[in-house]
Amino acid sequence: MNTAQPHTARIWNYWLGGKDNYAVDREAGDAIRGLHPGIGDYARADRLFLGRAVRHLVADRGVRQFLDIGTGLPTADNTHEVAQRIAPESRVVYVDNDPLVLTHARALLTSSPEGRTDYLDADMRDVESVLEHASQTLDFNRPVALMLLGVVIFIEDDQEALGLVRRLMDALPSGSHLVLSHTVTSPKMPDVDAAVAFWNEHGTPKLTQRTPEKVARFFDGLELLEPGVVSCSRWRPEEADDGEPDEVAMFGGVARKR
Numbered sequence: 670m671n672t673a674q675p676h677t678a679r680i681w682n683y684w685l686g687g688k689d690n691y692a693v694d695r696e697a698g699d700a701i702r703g704l705h706p707g708i709g710d711y712a713r714a715d716r717l718f719l720g721r722a723v724r725h726l727v728a729d730r731g732v733r734q735f736l737d738i739g740t741g742l743p744t745a746d747n748t749h750e751v752a753q754r755i756a757p758e759s760r761v762v763y764v765d766n767d768p769l770v771l772t773h774a775r776a777l778l779t780s781s782p783e784g785r786t787d788y789l790d791a792d793m794r795d796v797e798s799v800l801e802h803a804s805q806t807l808d809f810n811r812p813v814a815l816m817l818l819g820v821v822i823f824i825e826d827d828q829e830a831l832g833l834v835r836r837l838m839d840a841l842p843s844g845s846h847l848v849l850s851h852t853v854t855s856p857k858m859p860d861v862d863a864a865v866a867f868w869n870e871h872g873t874p875k876l877t878q879r880t881p882e883k884v885a886r887f888f889d890g891l892e893l894l895e896p897g898v899v900s901c902s903r904w905r906p907e908e909a910d911d912g913e914p915d916e917v918a919m920f921g922g923v924a925r926k927r
Contacts, residue, residue: 718902749761787805819851821834
């Protein structure tokens with residue numbers, strides 16, 4: 670664990686108001702926020718998107734199993750907390766390759782008595798190892814929700830990224846779902862490109878932006894739920910009096926495997 674260089678998981682934790690970060694992470698986080706003042710908003714939008722997606726899958730789709738890859742540092746309303754609040758018997762396997770994340774996950778992400786929570790120290794590129802370990806907790810004969818929030822951005826090559834998502838979904842049965850979010854590049858948000866360029870020069874691991882159209886390709890062959898691939902802030906938001914939420918540079922979607 671390198672505490673002398675800023676790290677995405679710790680900066681994300683800082684933007685979300687957590688305490689699991691160092692001065693170097695806060696300095697980098699503030700510098701990025703100077704380039705892109707809305708960065709904290711899209712970090713929060715991504716976390717709220719997770720909550721809405723999980724609640725929908727549990728309450729409306731009957732999903733009781735989750736494979737959450739790229740867990741990140743625990744904050745409020747983690748996947749198992751949202752799921753088990755509705756269905757205490759829900760099972761969740763968290764996967765991350767950051768030792769700091771796994772240390773905190775084992776300490777803080779505890780399950781309800783009826784359900785189960787497990788953790789795997791692995792890289793999403795090692796698909797076979799992830800699936801083998803997850804199968805000790807999850808029943809792959811029943812639907813599973815694959816959670817890939819803000820993690821595919823670390824796979825630079827488009828074909829490799831698409832292939833990894835497809836291999837994971839191919840291992841899951843009919844009725845499973847993909848929940849994915851991804852930082853986007855768009856002419857409407859030039860400050861995002863500047864923030865990512867700063868990060869890639871100073872931080873680790875490096876990030877890859879994709880257009881909204883490229884993000885949508887991760888859902889090819891699946892039944893994309895309404896409203897499709899949109900700004901995370903606009904995926905089935907809570908009703909508000911002030912109209913549609915502002916768009917953020919984190920797009921996401923939810924899709925069902927037929």
